[in-house]
Amino acid sequence: MTSPVTAVPLKLAVVSAGTSDPSSTRLLAGRAAGRAAALLSGNGRTVATDVVELREISADITAALVTQLVKPGLRQAMTILGEADGIIASTPVYKAGPSGLFTSFIDVLDNDLLIAKPVVLAATAGTARHALVVDDQMRAMFAYLRALTVPTSLFAAPQDWGDPALTERIDRAAFELALLMESGFARQVRDQSWQSYQHEYGSAGGTQTSIELDTDLMRLATGGSAWRPPAN
Amino acid sequence: MQFGIFSVSDITRDPVSGETPSEAERIDAIVQIALKAEEVGLDVFAIGEHHNPPFFSSAPTTLLAYLAAATRTLILSTATTLITTNDPVRIAEEYAMLQHLAKGRMDLMLGRGNTAPVYPWFGRDIGQGLPLALESYNLLHRLWREDVVDWQGKFRTPLQGFTSVPRPLDDVPPFVWHGSIRTPEIAEQAAYYGDGFFANNIFWPKEHYIRLIRFYRQRFEHYGHGSQQQAIVGLGGQAYIARNSQDAKRAFRPYFDEAPVYGHGPSLEDFAELTPLSVGSPAEVIDKTLTFREHFGDYQRQLFLIDHAGLPLTTVLDQLDLLGGEVVPVLRKETEARRDPQAPDGPTHASRVRAKYGDLAPRQPRPNANRGDNVTGGSPYSDTAADLSAQYPEL
Numbered sequence: 001m002t003s004p005v006t007a008v009p010l011k012l013a014v015v016s017a018g019t020s021d022p023s024s025t026r027l028l029a030g031r032a033a034g035r036a037a038a039l040l041s042g043n044g045r046t047v048a049t050d051v052v053e054l055r056e057i058s059a060d061i062t063a064a065l066v067t068q069l070v071k072p073g074l075r076q077a078m079t080i081l082g083e084a085d086g087i088i089a090s091t092p093v094y095k096a097g098p099s100g101l102f103t104s105f106i107d108v109l110d111n112d113l114l115i116a117k118p119v120v121l122a123a124t125a126g127t128a129r130h131a132l133v134v135d136d137q138m139r140a141m142f143a144y145l146r147a148l149t150v151p152t153s154l155f156a157a158p159q160d161w162g163d164p165a166l167t168e169r170i171d172r173a174a175f176e177l178a179l180l181m182e183s184g185f186a187r188q189v190r191d192q193s194w195q196s197y198q199h200e201y202g203s204a205g206g207t208q209t210s211i212e213l214d215t216d217l218m219r220l221a222t223g224g225s226a227w228r229p230p231a232n
Numbered sequence: 233m234q235f236g237i238f239s240v241s242d243i244t245r246d247p248v249s250g251e252t253p254s255e256a257e258r259i260d261a262i263v264q265i266a267l268k269a270e271e272v273g274l275d276v277f278a279i280g281e282h283h284n285p286p287f288f289s290s291a292p293t294t295l296l297a298y299l300a301a302a303t304r305t306l307i308l309s310t311a312t313t314l315i316t317t318n319d320p321v322r323i324a325e326e327y328a329m330l331q332h333l334a335k336g337r338m339d340l341m342l343g344r345g346n347t348a349p350v351y352p353w354f355g356r357d358i359g360q361g362l363p364l365a366l367e368s369y370n371l372l373h374r375l376w377r378e379d380v381v382d383w384q385g386k387f388r389t390p391l392q393g394f395t396s397v398p399r400p401l402d403d404v405p406p407f408v409w410h411g412s413i414r415t416p417e418i419a420e421q422a423a424y425y426g427d428g429f430f431a432n433n434i435f436w437p438k439e440h441y442i443r444l445i446r447f448y449r450q451r452f453e454h455y456g457h458g459s460q461q462q463a464i465v466g467l468g469g470q471a472y473i474a475r476n477s478q479d480a481k482r483a484f485r486p487y488f489d490e491a492p493v494y495g496h497g498p499s500l501e502d503f504a505e506l507t508p509l510s511v512g513s514p515a516e517v518i519d520k521t522l523t524f525r526e527h528f529g530d531y532q533r534q535l536f537l538i539d540h541a542g543l544p545l546t547t548v549l550d551q552l553d554l555l556g557g558e559v560v561p562v563l564r565k566e567t568e569a570r571r572d573p574q575a576p577d578g579p580t581h582a583s584r585v586r587a588k589y590g591d592l593a594p595r596q597p598r599p600n601a602n603r604g605d606n607v608t609g610g611s612p613y614s615d616t617a618a619d620l621s622a623q624y625p626e627l
Contacts, residue, residue, distance in 0.1 A: 001255035012544065062497065063497040063498040063502075066494075066496060066497045067493065067494040067495075068435060068497060068503075069494065069497060069498050069503060071498065071502060071506065072506075132354060148528065162533050185468065186302065198342045200414065201414045201415060201416050201440065201444070202414050202440040207441065209439075209440065209443050211416040211447055212416075213420075217362060217363060217417045218416075218417055218420055220363055220366040220367060220370070220417070221366050221417045221418070221420040221421035221424060222420065222421070222424040223370050223373075223424070224370060224386060225367045225368075225370060225371070225383070225385035225386055225387075226364075226366075226385065226386035226387065227364045227384050227386040228386075
């Protein structure tokens, strides 16, 4: 038995800021994506996975950062994230923080693009000393975007690739993500409560183009002043 | 349809010669650019307003008044006048004065301004920028239409029995364009008052303001100012023209690559493909400009940005020869041929006087003799109904 809700195919987006090929950052995200997709398929859900390799659109990201021009490669990445039911975001750590490429990409996204979307946060580094970057910095960044980060963070320093505990954490994070994607939380928040969040005209990756007439500012546009007599 | 140029008044190093003009040189240059615009047959010259280097235009009405005396046909305008950090009372006074001196050959475009420190420098809160802009224009609109205004607002000191002088020329307020590319409230305000709506059209994606312009047209009709096709729309754009495409790209590239707004980012080719910028032969610039009408509908004013990014004066004057000599005549012919018969002409003082008075003589306000003030009686003007009087607050 499939209800109408479960019949809807799910979209999973992988964002990787890895710069080498192959990249351990991409590998970590890919393994989590593979596990999540397998769990969802096992539950009878169709999953389409799109990968955004930030390396391939690094020039677009820079152009948007310094000139606000959104080129087609970046536009496509925004569309993928805007349509995603779940996201896995993975970055290398070089200097005690997410890489500049990763944060630059986040900087050029609309603030409302990821509202309520479940996200697995992942990072790789050359040393275990960077292990808290995910919880300490990435989680705050995605909280600002009002995304729903899963409880389990993924982090892999070189020695972790030989440790079965990494696979356990990947499985755990993938399970959490799959559960949140299946629940339809993001869709319901966006369908039923979208207007309760702050939006700018043209935001949400260019999809936020409805115009509300019944607002104080719209009334102010038609004469009068913003002054109100003080309440007694 | 009106064609012209608009300048942001930047003083930018010429990346080819390495020279940066002095403020004095750039101000002299802008006067020559405006005079040349008239000479080559353009209709409009508009200047920006800034309050920080490297810009020179902090006092647009002073420049425009000088140009009014030095020109005969050019419509003098702004791009934009800051409706947030200027006191609307001062805007009413300064632009009405300009309107008299220019014999009506002027209008203005209002914008909020995006230089954050300007707000606190003028005692304003950028967080309140939109309500400030909306309220300020509501007051400005009244100051030009009511001889005596009583006002209580949130953002400026109240007015009781205030008369903005001089009254607008022929008692017909200057035409106002509201500039915006992403603020529905500004489009709504333009529509409510039946004013013009201007999209700077420098950056795309155009889809956002295609929708905003459509919204403005719908609301213009909703408020009873005419059909959607009769709404007054203006667009910006930027061009660099040479006899052939390769020369245009070669000559403009160093300026593009170091331009203050989009330099050091996308390539010239990408930017030209993804935005309204055209760099090429007259035919290429004509073709691209004609696509604007397909996106936004028939519109009344097209302004080009041509004097920015350190382009030297001689180059800008050559650009004007090509723009006025080869591009605009074709654009006039082609847009005229394609235009919906309902679409109005660009606004002029003469057309607005005719719309208000028909064949009757325009009102010429004359102050009552020797009253000494305008708060102790009904009206400061001899032709106003005697029963019109200021409303005073109760103590």
